[in-house]
Amino acid sequence: MKQTPLYENHLELKGKIIDFGGWALPVEYTGILAEHEAVRTKAGLFDVSHMGEITVKGQDAEKYIQAVVTNDITVLTDNQIVYTTMCYTDGGVVDDLLVYKHNNEDYLLVVNASNTDKDYEWFKENEFGNVTVENVSEKYAQLALQGPNAQDILQKLVTEDLNKIEFYHFLDNIDVGGMKTLVSRTGYTGEDGFELYFASEDGPKMWKLLLEAGKEEGLVPAGLGARDTLRFEACLPLYGHEIDRDITPLEAGLGFCVKLAKDNFIGKESLAEQKAAGLKRKLVGFEMVDRGIPRSHYEVYADGNKVGYVTTGSFSPTLKKNIGLALIETAYAKEGTEIEIAVRNRNLKAVVIKKPFYTKKYKK
Known part of the structure; x- marks a missing residue:
């Protein structure tokens, strides 16, 4: 398995290492629920140096x-x-x-x-x-500092006023503890926060610096488990689940990033045709009525027929409910529609609900 520059730091903090797409990464440190809660209420630090x-x-x-x-x-x-x-x-x-x-x-x-x-x-x-075009992935380490206290923590380490970085904007060459850093107001949790890009050899130093700076604000190291439950509650797509080779962005509810009015781009013709013909399937949110946790790839039924499958499903730590996302036939995509999820050979009742499940707390 490939290791990020922070592999030893994760072992030091007793992170539970798993194989994530060929990368050795921590799925959790103290526990997924505690780390999820910390990001929603205080702050969490994620090693995302595996990103390209x-x-x-x-x-x-x-x-x-x-x-x-x-x-x-x-x-x-x-x-x-x-x-x-x-x-x-x-x-x-x-x-x-x-x-x-x-x-x-x-x-x-x-x-x-x-x-x-x-x-x-x-x-x-x-x-x-x-x-x-150059693949520079190995030159970068990347950390995600996420949660309502993220700005207060990072502000201690930089002279720039972080209020000036709006959502989906960035500043490059910021000095963070003597390390040249690109700081962007982005993230994958549904919370306000930052992603920091810097030289890979500075990974361990930056990790320790941030954790130390965030002690009073309740900053904790967070693993891939919490990253997944957080992004799922905010209905942020994960490749291989909500989108992939066989799912179009329109089906996945990502029409906002498909600009059919612009000049030609790869896939434009097919996407325009799909939109004009009307979508045959859609990504919906659902909540379990019967007891049971829906998981990725479980089949979805309605009127006795298979109408799709679950793309992501889980117990939601914030909402304290069993919920999921599913790609299903458009005829059953309306809110309030009753569907069934095949959980371990039993069809359990569920109902289509509004997305996102969690209101995003982004700082505009």
Whole structure:
């Protein structure tokens, strides 16, 4: 398994290491529920150094990225970020990613760890014009400081006024304890917070510095388990679950990042056709009526027929309910519709509810 620069730190804190897409990462330290609660009420620190970073530079950088992703990056100002998907020609999702704009000729793309190599190949395959595309993942460590106390903690370590960094914006070359850092107001928890990108060799030092700075504010190290329950409550998609090769962004409810009005981009034709014809299936939220925890890939039934499957399901630590996301036939996607989830060979009652399950606490 690949290790992040913080592997020894995780062992030191008795993190329970699992294989996550070929990476040795902590699933929890003290427990998923406690770490989840800390992020919702105080703050949590995640090692996300496994994420992939790809730079795109050159005269045609904007034009080139615009042709590969579904969102419109021409509306970005310098130091702004946009969430987007990129698709195959048939509309299936290659990956979802963040596009960081330094300027028209310099972008940083942050992609999912398990897709980094595939994404890089896809970018190279579709390259045109005057651009240089480089996979710089190994040069970066990345930490996510998330929760209502995140700003107070980070503010102790920087001279810049963090209030000036709006949601989905960033500042580069900030000095954090003598380490040059890109700080963005982003995250994957539904809470306010920051993601910090810096030289991989500085990983252990930055980790300790932040944990020390956040002692009074209740900062705890958090693992992948809490990261998943937090993102799930806020209905943030996970590649391989809510989106993948066989699910389009429109089906996944990500139409906001598919700009069909912009010039040609890979997958545009298929997505436009799908939209015009009407979606045959949709991603919905549901709540269990009968007792039982829904899990990924459990089958969904309605009127005695199989109508889809669960993409993510769990006990929600914040709502104290068993809930899930499912990709089902559009006819059953309306709120209040009764469905059944096949849990261990028994069909248990559930009902379609509104998404997201948790109101996001982003600082605008």
